[in-house]
Amino acid sequence: MIIEKAASQLEALGNVTRLQIYRALVRAGDDGLPVGRLQEKLEIPASTLSHHLKRLIDTGLVIQDRQATTLICTANYKHMNALIGYLADECCADAGCLKQTRETVA
Amino acid sequence: MIIEKAASQLEALGNVTRLQIYRALVRAGDDGLPVGRLQEKLEIPASTLSHHLKRLIDTGLVIQDRQATTLICTANYKHMNALIGYLADECCADAGCLKQTRETVA
DNA sequence: TTGTTATTTCCATGATTGTCGAAATATTGG
DNA sequence: CCAATATTTCGACAATCATGGAAATAACAA
Numbered sequence: 001m002i003i004e005k006a007a008s009q010l011e012a013l014g015n016v017t018r019l020q021i022y023r024a025l026v027r028a029g030d031d032g033l034p035v036g037r038l039q040e041k042l043e044i045p046a047s048t049l050s051h052h053l054k055r056l057i058d059t060g061l062v063i064q065d066r067q068a069t070t071l072i073c074t075a076n077y078k079h080m081n082a083l084i085g086y087l088a089d090e091c092c093a094d095a096g097c098l099k100q101t102r103e104t105v106a
Numbered sequence: 107m108i109i110e111k112a113a114s115q116l117e118a119l120g121n122v123t124r125l126q127i128y129r130a131l132v133r134a135g136d137d138g139l140p141v142g143r144l145q146e147k148l149e150i151p152a153s154t155l156s157h158h159l160k161r162l163i164d165t166g167l168v169i170q171d172r173q174a175t176t177l178i179c180t181a182n183y184k185h186m187n188a189l190i191g192y193l194a195d196e197c198c199a200d201a202g203c204l205k206q207t208r209e210t211v212a
Numbered sequence: 213t214t215g216t217t218a219t220t221t222c223c224a225t226g227a228t229t230g231t232c233g234a235a236a237t238a239t240t241g242g
Numbered sequence: 243c244c245a246a247t248a249t250t251t252c253g254a255c256a257a258t259c260a261t262g263g264a265a266a267t268a269a270c271a272a
Binding site: 015017044045046047048051052066068069070 | 229230232
């Protein structure tokens with residue numbers, strides 16, 4: 001994980017609307033959610049949602065798969081996991097920090 | 107942890123320069139680093155650095171303590187830990203995710 | 213007090229972001 | 243092909259961000 005990638009992913013998540021989108025996708029699980037369903041949930045215009053989704057997709061945090069006319073969005077846990085790992089390993093060094101937690105488990 | 111706070115902290119870290127600042131502070135440990143030392147390390151103008159530091163301080167990720175004429179900056183692990191916990195708990199649901207790791211340990 | 217060092221605040225500027233209506237595109241069913 | 247649905251792209255605009263030189267402030271030492 002290079003710092004530029006971590007920063008761009010953090011920035012993508014660093015917006016309330018986008019964080020809500022991501023959280024909704026996580027809660028939807030592996031089945032994901034169609035863009036339209038996301039729109040209903042968040043109650044924002046389609047174009048606004050589309051722009052935010054693009055940001056999340058560009059950074060790899062969200063995946064889109066077309067199913068006929070609808071686009072299904074799913075959270076890319078692998079990338080989120082890598083990001084959390086980066087934060088824990090590179091950016092946390094406290095005794096009560098997750099870094100130790102991870103090392104203990106590993 | 108409310109979503110607005112998480113988002114603002116993520117946004118603060120979502121910039122390469124600020125992420126470098128934070129990482130440098132983590133590596134400096136509990137002793138922290140004076141602003142001037144940070145400036146040497148990152149090779150950026152003082153005013154630019156000051157602006158970035160302010161962002162990190164405003165979100166609670168960095169603490170500043172005056173020691174005579176120099177200001178010592180330290181990473182606030184507690185807040186970073188809370189942020190990582192939020193991401194792991196609220197925004198990650200995969201089998202290989204830290205969420206399980208944390209639950210196992212706890 | 214005055215000078216020195218350390219850092220912030222002020223100010224300006226160009227770049228990026230967030231927002232959203234309207235138009236364009238994609239995919240399928242009939 | 244054409245109509246209908248789902249979603250993106252275009253275009254525009256205000257708001258915020260990133261940057262950094264210059265001036266202001268803070269703390270001390272002499």
